[in-house]
Amino acid sequence: MNPITLTIIYMTIMTGPVITLLSSNLFVMWVGLEMNLLALIPLMTKDSNPRSTEAATKYFLTQATASMILLLSILINFKQLGLWVFQPETDSTVMTMVFISLAIKLGLAPFHSWLPEVTQGINLSAGLILLTWQKIAPLSILLQFHMLINPHLLTLSAIISVLMGAWNGLNQTQTRKIMAYSSIAHMGWMISILSYNPTLTVLNLLIYITMTTPMFFIFNTHSFTSISSMSLMWAKMPMAMPMVSLILLSTGGLPPLTGFLPKWAIITELMMNNNLPLASLMAMAALINLFFYTRMIYSTSLTTFPSNNNSKMYIHQPHTKTNNTLPPMMIISTLMLPLSPLLL
Known part of the structure; x- marks a missing residue:
């Protein structure tokens, strides 16, 4: 792809969520979402094969449907109140439509089925953007107006997302699909605490991004x-094999790694708000997630060939890929739990 074209695409992808984050006008927020949507499609089809074309088409149709639902709810709200912002007086049906559109964009259950298929069909670099950066803009809108959405709807979607992300990830052998179902489960954790403590939702998103990014870097490098x-x-x-195992365990939420921090904080907050059934159910679903992460660790660390290691040959090859950002990201994604008093 032309470097100038690629630069414009990446700048558009970076600008879209920033516009959504900084705007207080619903129409401008919608424009930011559309910039994000349209800029990612060329990156999805960069490999130019039938699978990536199919994935890009599924992504476009799904996201365009969600955008039209969101635009319709914005226009209905403007017709009723004459304002380009949601208010406590906004009709509950409108806010339900807003949540459905944002749930589709975030890949929340029961609107999650497009996410694993799209992630599997595209290259790993586009999959990283889809599972991390693309979540920021819809989640920022949800954070601004979560108090207007029915909390029972948020809780129901969170439970289904956590269970579907854990259960469907069990029978997967493709790393991209496993990371997609992991994203669905993590989104469920974020939504579950939204009604009680939105700050924990932001913390969970940041830690999820710091854990997912080095994993995709490793997948993409080799x-x-x-x-x-x-x-x-x-x-x-x-040398990276034990670190990959630690990142996977951290993503599963095993103490004393970084990924344990958001789960620990969310379960504590749910119990403080007398929501013990939801906390118990999500803790049990986290064990299922940890199982298929452990299965990946088994293939990585415990399944070795009966031959000598030939890593010295790879080091001297001129085409060997390296990533200088990988070591610090690995450290952050595994050793940040001692900072929990400051973060909480």
Whole structure:
């Protein structure tokens, strides 16, 4: 792809959520979402194969439907109140439509089925943007107006998302689909606490991004697209093998790693608000997530070939890929739990 074109695309992707975050006008927020949507499609089809084209088409149709629902709710609200912002007087049906549109964009259950298929069909770099940066703009709108949305609707979507993300990830062997179902489950954790403490939602999003980014960097550097291909990590990058295991355990929420912090804080907040059934159900679903992360660790660390390590040969090859940002991101994604008193 032309470097100038690629620069414009990335600048548009970066600008879209910023416009949504900084705006107080609903129509301008919608414009920011559309910029984000249209700029990602060329990155999805960069490989130019039928699978990526199909994934980009699914993504466009799904996101365009969500955008039209959101625009319709904005126009109905403007017709009723004459304002380009949601108010406590806004009709509850309008706010339900807003939540449905944002749930589609975030990949929340029961509107989640497009996310694993799209993530599987695109390249790993576009998949990283889809599962991290693309979540910021819709979630920022949800954070601004969550008090106007029925809390029972938020709780129901959170429960379904956590259960679907955990259960459907069990029978997956493709790393991109596993990370997509992990994203669905993490979105459920974020939405579950939105009615009680929105600050924990932001903390969960930041930690989720810091854990997902190094995993995709590793997958992209050595083309680990399936669990079976991850068994080659022992020969390609033995020094990173224990760190990958730690990142996966951190993503699963195992103490004393960074990923335990948001789950610990969210469960504590739910129990303080007398919501013990939801906290118990989400804690049990987290164990299912931890199971398929452990299965990936088994393929990475415990399944090795009966041969000598040939990493010295890879080091001297001129085409060996390196990523200088990977070590600090690995440290952040695994060792940030001691900072929990400051973060909370």
